[in-house]
Each structure stands twice: as structure tokens, then as C-alpha cells.
Amino acid sequence: xxxxxxxxxxxxxxxxxxxxxxxxxxxxxxxxxxxxxxxxxxxxxxxxxxxxxxxxxxxxxxxxxxxxxxxxxxxxxxxxxxxxxxxxxxxxxxxxxxxxxxxxxxxxxxxxxxxxxxxxxxxxxxxxxxxxxxxxxxxxxxxxxxxxxxxxxxxxxxxxxxxxxxxxxxxxxxxxxxxxxxxxxxxxxxxxxxxxxxxxxxxxxxxxxxxxxxxxxxxxxxxxxxxxxxxxxxxxxxxxxxxxxxxxxxxxxxxxxxxxxxxxxxxxxxxxxxxxxxxxxxxxxxxxxxxxxxxxxxxxxxxxxxxxxxxxxxxxxxxxxxxxxxxxxxxxxxxxxxxxxxxxxxxx
Amino acid sequence: xxxxxxxxxxxxxxxxxxxxxxxxxxxxxxxxxxxxxxxxxxxxxxxxxxxxxxxxxxxxxxxxxxxxxxxxxxxxxxxxxxxxxxxxxxxxxxxxxxxxxxxxxxxxxxxxxxxxxxxxxxxxxxxxxxxxxxxxxxxxxxxxxxxxxxxxxxxxxxxxxxxxxxxxxxxxxxxxxxxxxxxxxxxxxxxxxxxxxxxxxxxxxxxxxxxxxxxxxxxxxxxxxxxxxxxxxxxxxxxxxxxxxxxxxxxxxxxxxxxxxxxxxxxxxxxxxxxxxxxxxxxxxxxxxxxxxxxxxxxxxxxxxxxxxxxxxxxxxxxxxxxxxxxxxxxxxxxxxxxxxxxxxxxx
Numbered sequence: 001x002x003x004x005x006x007x008x009x010x011x012x013x014x015x016x017x018x019x020x021x022x023x024x025x026x027x028x029x030x031x032x033x034x035x036x037x038x039x040x041x042x043x044x045x046x047x048x049x050x051x052x053x054x055x056x057x058x059x060x061x062x063x064x065x066x067x068x069x070x071x072x073x074x075x076x077x078x079x080x081x082x083x084x085x086x087x088x089x090x091x092x093x094x095x096x097x098x099x100x101x102x103x104x105x106x107x108x109x110x111x112x113x114x115x116x117x118x119x120x121x122x123x124x125x126x127x128x129x130x131x132x133x134x135x136x137x138x139x140x141x142x143x144x145x146x147x148x149x150x151x152x153x154x155x156x157x158x159x160x161x162x163x164x165x166x167x168x169x170x171x172x173x174x175x176x177x178x179x180x181x182x183x184x185x186x187x188x189x190x191x192x193x194x195x196x197x198x199x200x201x202x203x204x205x206x207x208x209x210x211x212x213x214x215x216x217x218x219x220x221x222x223x224x225x226x227x228x229x230x231x232x233x234x235x236x237x238x239x240x241x242x243x244x245x246x247x248x249x250x251x252x253x254x255x256x257x258x259x260x261x262x263x264x265x266x267x268x269x270x271x272x273x274x275x276x277x278x279x280x281x282x283x284x285x286x287x288x289x290x291x292x293x294x295x296x297x298x299x300x301x302x303x304x305x306x307x308x309x310x311x312x313x314x315x316x317x318x319x320x321x322x323x324x325x326x327x328x329x330x331x332x333x334x335x336x337x338x339x340x341x342x343x344x345x346x347x348x
Numbered sequence: 349x350x351x352x353x354x355x356x357x358x359x360x361x362x363x364x365x366x367x368x369x370x371x372x373x374x375x376x377x378x379x380x381x382x383x384x385x386x387x388x389x390x391x392x393x394x395x396x397x398x399x400x401x402x403x404x405x406x407x408x409x410x411x412x413x414x415x416x417x418x419x420x421x422x423x424x425x426x427x428x429x430x431x432x433x434x435x436x437x438x439x440x441x442x443x444x445x446x447x448x449x450x451x452x453x454x455x456x457x458x459x460x461x462x463x464x465x466x467x468x469x470x471x472x473x474x475x476x477x478x479x480x481x482x483x484x485x486x487x488x489x490x491x492x493x494x495x496x497x498x499x500x501x502x503x504x505x506x507x508x509x510x511x512x513x514x515x516x517x518x519x520x521x522x523x524x525x526x527x528x529x530x531x532x533x534x535x536x537x538x539x540x541x542x543x544x545x546x547x548x549x550x551x552x553x554x555x556x557x558x559x560x561x562x563x564x565x566x567x568x569x570x571x572x573x574x575x576x577x578x579x580x581x582x583x584x585x586x587x588x589x590x591x592x593x594x595x596x597x598x599x600x601x602x603x604x605x606x607x608x609x610x611x612x613x614x615x616x617x618x619x620x621x622x623x624x625x626x627x628x629x630x631x632x633x634x635x636x637x638x639x640x641x642x643x644x645x646x647x648x649x650x651x652x653x654x655x656x657x658x659x660x661x662x663x664x665x666x667x668x669x670x671x672x673x674x675x676x677x678x679x680x681x682x683x684x685x686x687x688x689x690x691x692x693x694x695x696x
Contacts, residue, residue: 169642169676176646176654219623219640220657255603255623275567275603292567294517298524306524309568328517 015076015145018286018320019207019246019268027316028076029343030147031336033326034069035081039333041068052097053089056082057124059131066136070144072333073340077145077207078136080200082129084151084211087192088160090125091117095164105164108157109174111181114188121195130203137204148205150196152212152251153189153230160185168217175222183225190230194237201242209248209271210234216253216273227251228260235266248288252325256280262287274324278314288320291339296323296331300338307342316347363424363493366634366668367555367594367616375664376424377691378495379684381674382417383429387681389416400445401437404430405472407479414484418492420681421688425493425555426484428548430477432499432559435540436508438473439465443512453512456505457522459529462536469543478551485552496553498544500560500599501537501578508533516565523570531573538578542585549590557596557619558582564601564621575599576608583614596636600673604628610635622672626662636668639687644671644679648686655690664695 017024036042042065049055055062066081085103089095093106108114120126137146150156158171161182174182197208215227228251235247250271251261261270262285269286272278274293281287295306310321321343327336365372384390390413397403403410414429433451437443441454456462468474485494498504506519509530522530545556563575576599583595598619599609609618610633617634620626622641629635643654658669669691675684 169645172640172642173646176640176643176650216623219625253623256625256628275564275601277567277604280604292520292524294520295524297517298521302524 013076013143013145013206015147015320016206016246018317019248021286024317026076027311027319027321027343027347029321029340030075030077030079031069031327031339032079032323034073034075034079034336035065036327037329038327038331038336039068039072052083053095056086057128059128059135062129062132063135063139066132067139069336070140073337074344075340076143077147078140079147079209080129080133080136080149080205082132082149084149084156084213085159085164086125086129087120087150087156087189087196088117090120090123090196091192093117093160102166103159103164105159107163108160108185109170109181111184114181114185117188119195120192121199126196126199130199133200133203133205137206145206146204147207147209147248148197148200148203149209149211150193150234152210152215152227152234153186153193154218154226155212155214156189156193157182157185157226158214158217168214172217172222175218175226186226186230190233190237193234194241197234197238198241201238201245205245207246207248208238209250212249212251214253215251216255219257223254223257227254228257228264231261231267232264235264239266248320250288269320271322272324276324278310278319281314283315283318286318286320287314288322290322290324293323293325293328293331296335296339297328299332300335303335303339304342307339308346311343311346361424361491361493361554363495363668364554364594366665367596369634372665374424375659375667375669375691375695377669377688378423378425378427379417379675379687380427380671382421382423382427382684383413384675385677386675386679386684387416387420400431401443404434405476407476407483410477410480411483411487414480415487417684418488421685422692423688424491425495426488427495427557428477428481428484428497428553430480430497432497432504432561433507433512434473434477435468435498435504435537435544436465438468438471438544439540441465441508450514451507451512453507455511456508456533457518457529459532462529462533465536467543468540469547474544474547478547481548481551481553485554493554494552495555495557495596496545496548496551497557497559498541498582500558500563500575500582501534501541502566502574503560503562504537504541505530505533505574506562506565516562520565520570523566523574534574534578538581538585541582542589545582545586546589549586549593553593555594555596556586557598560597560599562601563599564603567605571602571605575602576605576612579609579615580612583612587614596668598636617668619670620672624672626658626667629662631663631666634666634668635662636670638670638672641671641673641676641679644683644687645676647680648683651683651687652690655687656694659691659694 014028158168161171246268271288362372362376506516509519594616619636
């Protein structure tokens with residue numbers, strides 16, 4: 001039995017086994033954005049819930065969509081249904097999701113903007129998300145691990161600076177200029193992320209993942225100061241409070257710098273983007289990824305061959321099968337099933 | 349004196365020297381998209397010309413905007429003002445540039461679509477572009493090299509399959525499915541690109557660059573078959589007709605696979621994206637890049653420090669200073685000048 005953090009029931013799961021370097025019964029698999037619009041049952045709940053944010057903050061319905069993909073597929077993990085912008089929203093920034101467009105978020109571009117923000121712990125937003133965690137955990141089998149998550153400081157800051165825009169230019173300029181308020185924002189997000197992930201672990205999350213979706217934007221000293229150091233600080237902070245909680249760090253798009261991400265003390269696994277060759281990592285790293293979500297649009301035959309290639313390139317005792325990015329809208333749910341089948345066949 | 353291809357006047361230039369491994373007087377520098385909307389003198393000509401395409405096919409005005417940046421800055425090269433979609437346009441696909449949006453291009457999604465296309469040589473479009481080359485060459489000093497270019501097959505095909513969209517999903521699906529018409533499209537683009545670049549060399553281009561802006565989309569066997577092999581085939585085809593014409597291959601975003609791009613027989617230099625660490629390349633490779641265009645938005649002080657870092661990481665005899673991607677709209681022209689000054693200072 002594995003101790004996986006306060007409040008979490010001990011369980012035997014392939015995901016936890018691989019993360020803690022115990023012999024796993026099978027290669028664990030889950031999908032980024034496995035709860036989403038490509039599933040008709042998700043769309044039905046979403047319609048009932050109202051807006052995307054209404055769904056995020058409705059624990060019963062959010063737990064329902066979190067569990068849905070595990071009813072369809074033999075997956076090794078559920079991932080909390082929430083959004084990386086929950087943290088800035090909980091900090092007090094206005095947030096809405098315009099239909100068909102991206103998020104619209106209040107912006108932070110000065111020390112004054114930053115100082116107006118509140119701590120996330122105890123807010124309605126974080127409380128509701130933690131309720132979702134608890135309700136979800138109660139619906140899962142012991143072999144199905146529950147993953148909590150947050151966005152990484154650089155990625156979340158890029159949305160905060162850009163007012164919700166996925167264009168990171170304003171954030172990059174602030175980073176290059178070493179604006180004091182920008183450094184302070186990153187530091188603040190480190191602290192809030194530690195509190196947020198700890199609250200999820202207290203509520204029943206057995207693993208946490210930090211998503212740095214835009215990590216690939218930065219290089220050199222900016223990569224070190226705004227990606228690598230903040231990620232390391234969050235891992236250390238979470239580890240101090242939850243010594244046995246596995247942490248997955250996903251710094252998407254950093255390419256060769258994935259070796260440096262893998263060197264973050266205390267990180268149990270790294271997630272890698274589709275473009276990364278798994279065999280380029282040292283053999284002692286646990287790696288998660290990296291099937292191309294676009295390959296799922298090309299049909300079951302294509303994904304079977306891609307799965308074979310990926311599984312052959314990394315030992316199953318140090319691999320968590322996943323995509324290199326989230327499942328795309330328009331993906332055929334039967335092809336997602338074909339991926340799971342292909343992974344089981346590879347190791348069978 | 350250096351022989352640089354039929355029709356081109358012999359000249360002494362730092363760019364040609366570095367490309368042909370002769371001792372160069374200084375580190376050559378030019379900028380991707382150096383002729384563009386960030387320059388007021390460009391905007392004035394563009395207004396006179398009409399649409400973007402009107403400007404591309406007006407040799408006098410296209411030559412004028414090609415030369416403009418060399419009046420402002422002490423650059424080592426001019427790059428032909430044209431667009432990577434000239435080839436599909438010359439092949440007969442309708443093309444227009446919607447103001448403020450991207451291109452709208454007729455699509456190719458079947459063998460029938462492909463077979464309806466004509467060869468580019470002798471078309472109005474290619475004839476006008478070659479006139480621009482000749483008019484431009486006549487206005488340059490011997491130390492200022494003229495670079496011709498084309499888009500690479502994968503990148504151009506992705507626009508052709510997507511109808512001008514910069515979303516490469518349809519092309520990626522066709523590539524994964526190994527659609528016979530898609531393979532035939534790539535092969536056809538290889539042949540047209542060889543003809544197109546040869547025509548530019550005949551007209552006076554002294555160097556050619558192949559832009560594979562979306563090369564980073566592909567991995568594994570798709571990277572080999574739709575990026576690396578087509579690039580190698582174009583280099584070989586151009587080299588057969590113009591033995592002394594230097595070729596720069598820019599496969600943007602392939603990360604660690606840049607070493608494989610550098611191994612393409614006959615390629616004189618590779619261009620690399622901003623995210624690539626120059627020091628990760630073998631010491632015998634001539635490399636072009638890779639200042640972040642966003643850093644130019646952060647001001648002269650930031651770029652001076654970035655230039656210093658880049659110049660320190662690669663010997664000037666095997667480096668062509670450039671950006672990792674095109675100059676962004678909104679860039680301050682004085683900051684572009686500050687980059688040139690900083691490069692000269694580093695080696696001074």
C-alpha cells in the first residue's frame with residue numbers, strides 16, 4: 001500500500017507505482033483533456049451546467065465530467081476538471097470565457113495590480129474545486145488515481161499580463177525587461193500554487209501535475225528564472241507539506257531543456273510535448289507523453305502505429321502513456337478507445 | 349572573387365564568405381522580414397502599390413522595398429521581397445490576402461486538384477519575381493548579397509491543403525494517413541521549388557534560403573519524409589544546376605533534429621529558431637539566427653544583452669546573425685539599428 005498524501009485513501013494503481021518506482025502491473029495511461037467536448041456525455045452535462053466556469057465551480061457536475069471518461073475507457077487516472085485560470089480568478093481577477101473564443105481575464109501589469117490580489121485559500125473558487133476533488137475520489141476505484149493540477153507561474157502569468165490572451169508577447173517583454181512587478185507576480189504565483197495544490201491533496205488528490213503550457217516560449221536565463229526555478233520551488237513547497245505526494249512537471253515545448261526539467265529535485269515524472277523524442281531522455285527519468293493529438297484525427301490505424309512506436313521507445317516501468325497536448329475537439333471517441341487498446345496490446 | 353551562380357555579379361561579401369567558409373571581415377547580419385510594415389518607408393510604398401500581392405508582383409516597387417532596409421542599416425544582405433505562397437499562386441491556385449487576416453488560398457486535397465496545377469516557370473508571377481531580383485541586384489553594393497527564397501514543401505503544402513489557413517491540422521492528417529495525393533504534392537513542390545530557385549539564381553540571386561516555417565510540426569518518419577528528404581532533394585536539385593550557389597535551410601522549430609538538418613548534403617548553413625541553443629550544434633556547422641523577435645519589443649538595452657549572449661555562443665566565422673523568426677509589426681526601427689550596432693560592437 002502506498003501513502004499518497006493526507007486525506008487520500010491508500011490505493012494500488014499503475015500510475016502511482018510508476019511514479020514511485022515500484023513494479024507496475026501495466027503501463028499507466030490517461031489523456032490530457034480526457035474530460036471534454038469531444039464526448040457527447042460531457043456536452044450534455046455542460047449544457048445543464050451553464051457556462052464553462054459554472055461547470056468548473058459546480059462540484060457535483062465537475063466530478064461527474066471528471067469520472068465520465070473512466071466509464072468509457074480503462075484508464076489509470078482521472079484528472080480533476082478545472083481550469084488553470086482558477087488561481088487568478090480566485091485571486092480576484094474578473095474572468096469569463098467568451099463562447100468560441102478564449103478567456104477574458106482582468107490584467108496585472110503593475111505592482112499595484114498585483115498587490116490588489118487576495119490569497120486563494122478559503123476562496124469560493126478553491127473551495128468548490130476541492131469539493132470536486134473529494135466527490136470525484138469517492139467515485140473512483142482504488143486502481144484509478146486522481147490527479148489534481150495547477151498552471152505553472154509562467155503560463156498563468158502570461159494570461160494575467162495579457163488579459164486572457166494566449167499571445168504571450170506582453171509577458172515576454174516584461175520578462176525580458178525584468179520588470180520588478182513581473183518577478184513579484186511569478187513569486188506570488190509560486191506561493192499560491194503551493195497552497196492550491198496542497199488543498200487539492202488534502203481533499204483527496206493522489207498526484208498533482210503542474211502545467212507549464214507555454215514554457216517553450218523562454219530560453220536562457222529567462223527559462224531558468226521564470227520556468228525552471230518557479231517549478232522547482234512549487235515542487236519543493238508541495239513536497240514539504242505532502243512528503244509522499246507524487247508531482248508531475250509538464251514544461252511543454254522546451255525541447256532539449258527537458259533534461260533540466262527532469263533534474264528538478266523531487267519531481268517524480270516529467271511530461272513532454274509531442275515533438276520530443278522519448279529516447280533522448282536519460283534512462284532513469286519517468287516520462288509522460290507524447291502521442292500527437294492530431295494523430296487521433298487520422299484514425300485508428302494511424303494511432304495504432306504511433307502507439308507502437310512510442311511504446312517501443314520507452315520502457316513501460318518508466319512511462320506514463322499520454323498525449324503531448326490535450327485531446328482536440330472533433331476527436332472520435334472510438335479512436336480514443338483504440339489508443340487505450342493499442343497501449344494494452346503493446347505490452348500484452 | 350567568388351563565383352556565386354549564373355547571372356550574379358561576383359562580389360565580396362561577409363555573408364558569402366561565411367557561407368563558403370572563407371575568412372570573413374565581419375559577422376554578417378540580416379533580418380528575416382527586414383522589409384516590412386514596421387518601416388514607415390515600406391508602408392508608404394505599400395500604400396502606393398495597392399494590395400500586398402500587387403506589391404509582390406510589381407518589380408520596381410518590390411525592388412524598392414527590398415533595398416529600403418539597407419539604406420537604414422549596415423546589413424550584409426537584402427532578401428527578395430515576395431511571399432512563400434507565390435509558388436502555389438503561380439501553379440494556378442487563387443490567392444488573396446484579406447486585410448488584417450491571413451491568406452485565402454485555393455485548396456488541394458486530391459490527386460485531381462493536384463493534376464490541375466501548372467508548372468511555375470514562365471508564369472506571370474514567377475517572371476515578375478525574377479524581374480524584382482534583377483532590379484534589386486542592380487541597386488546593391490558588392491558587399492551586400494541578394495538572397496532569394498522559397499517556402500519548403502511541407503510548409504507550402506500545409507497552406508495548400510488548409511486553403512491558406514495557418515492551422516496545419518488537415519495537412520498533418522493527410523501526412524499521417526500517407527495519402528498518395530499528399531506525397532505527390534510534396535514531390536511536385538520539390539520540383540517546382542528547384543525550378544523557382546534556379547530562376548531566381550539566373551536572375552541574380554547570390555544565395556537562396558528555403559523556409560520551412562512549420563517543420564516543427566512533424567516528428568519521426570513524417571519529419572524524415574515530408575521535411576528532411578524534400579529539403580535535401582531541393583538542395584541537390586539546385587546544386588546540380590548552380591554548383592556554387594550557397595543554400596541556407598531554415599527548418600524552424602525542429603529542435604534537436606537541427607543536427608539532422610545540418611547533415612543535409614550540400615546545405616551551406618542552417619537557420620535555427622529562437623528556442624535553439626546555438627552551442628548545441630557541432631562546431632563545423634554554419635548557423636544563422638537566432639535572436640528572439642520579441643526581445644526587440646523590450647528595447648535597446650535588452651537586445652544589447654541578448655546579442656552579446658548569442659555572439660559569445662558561436663564563433664563569428666560560422667555565424668550569420670539573424671532573428672529566430674521574422675521582425676514583428678510594431679518593432680521600433682531604432683531598436684533594429686541597435687541590434688546591428690550591438691553585433692558590430694561584439695566583434696569590434
